[in-house]
Amino acid sequence: MTIDEASTGKRTTAGVTFAARLVFDDISHSFAPGTETLRNVSLAAEPGEVLCLLGPSGSGKTTLLRIAAGIEPQSTGRVLLNGREIAGPSVFLPPEKRSIGLVFQDFALFPHMTILDNVRFGLTELSREEARREAMIALSRVGLEAYAAAYPHVLSGGEQQRVALARALAPRPAVLLMDEPFSGLDSRLKDSVRAETLAILRESRATAIVVTHDAEEAMRMGDRIALLKDGRLVQAGRAEDLYLSPNDLFVAGFFSELNIFGGRVRGGFVETSVGRIAAPGLADGTETTVAVRTTGFDVSETEGQVEARILSRRYLGVIELLELAVPGAETxxxxxxRCGILSARSRDIWFSLRESDVLLFETRRENA
Structure with a gap:
């Protein structure tokens, strides 16, 4: 690839690495007695897949990433790479011996070094010329070869993120770890940089674990998603598995904005203020939490199952957000x-629920 090609935004195809299987086996961690940050987490990242670690702040996502990288030791459990124990009761390989790359949240570029020197910083086992060649190949992968002699401060946030990615890929790691790599980018850049990053990961074929707190980002990027809460693995699977078949109300609420109603099963149904909900598989008398996604309403000015009055409406572009007063609903x-379904003068309307957007959970289990 020439300098002219790089300046036009073209990049070379990423070199292929040998993807590995990374396994967390019953990992627990605490910074102090009685303050567990991870609790018996068992999870595997399969060769060549992008696994997203998702969860709120304090759920243990970054700690699990640091344990994989060798920056933080676990309290109990093991980490295995292609079946080989790299961290456990009797083994602890240092970070540089693990064939695991790490992209930090703030990119961690050295401001006093050129872009080229930043990228070849970790290639310590190669000769100077070999390290330069590998660093240039890595920069070509991300389309920034023309900036090799520049310094980080001249680059945009998206370009700095790509440099950090190039530095992590330069040693051709078997596993690449990324800690909220897009959180510092503005919304305009986020989509394009995320798409570019995913394309580079696919080309390099490295196994990747990406930490994020954004459910939509996890769904866009991940082959699979692992959702954590309070240091525990709550559910893992494909995006559609977690969205359509959440294990509990926490999982459902992480992927959708919900309206919550309570009731008891009677004759195979739960009566709520938004309608009669089928409750297959739940015994009569079971106390039930009904969750309805905000996207699950079909509204009309003339017909539907439940009558409601519009309290407020907010225009959001393609859609509008309604707040409705419904008889029997406390809030x-x-x-x-979708915008345009209701006229600007609409006040009293009707709605029906879409069955696919209604979720039922046993209240006893939710409170356990």
Whole structure:
């Protein structure tokens, strides 16, 4: 690739690495007695897949990433790379011996070094010329070869993220770890940089684990998603598995904005203020939590199952957000509907629920 090609935004195809299987086996961690940050987490990242670690702040995502990288030791459990124990009761390989790359949240570029020197910083086992060649190949992968002699401060946030990615890929790691790599980018850049990063990961074929707190980002990037809460693995699977078949209310609420209602099963149904909900598989008398996604409302000015009054409406572009007063509901019901369905003068309307957007959970299990 020439300098002219790099300046036009073209890049070389990423070199292929040998993807590895990374396994967390019953990992627990605490910074002090009685303050567990991870609790018996068992999880595997399969060769060549992008696994997203998802969860709120304090759920243990970054700690698990640091344990994989060798920056933080676990309290109990093992980490295995292609079946080989790299961290456990009797083994602890240092970070540089693990064939695991890490992209930090703030990119961690050295401001006093050129872009080229930043990228070849970790290639300590190669000769100077070999390290330069590998660093240039890595920069070519991300389309920034023309900036090899520049310094980080002249680059945009998206370009700095790509330099950090190039530095992590330069040693051709078997596993690449990324800690909220897009959180510092503005919304305009985020989509394009995320798409570019995913394309580079696919080309390099490295196994990748990406930490994020954004459910949509996890769904866009991950082949699979592992959702953590309070240091525990709550559910892992494909995006559609977690969205369509959440294990509990926490999982459902992480992927959708919900309206919550309570009731008991009677004759195979739960009566709620938003309608009669089928409850297959639940015994009569079971106390039930009904969750309805805000996207699950079909609204009309003339017909539907439940009558409601519009309290407020907010225009959000393609959709508008409604707050509805519904007889029997203690709080306003929220609905996201396509703009134009209701006239500007609409006040009293009707709605029906889409069955696919209604989720039922046993209240006893939710409170356990």
């Amino acid at each position: 306003p019901v929220r609905a996201r509907v």
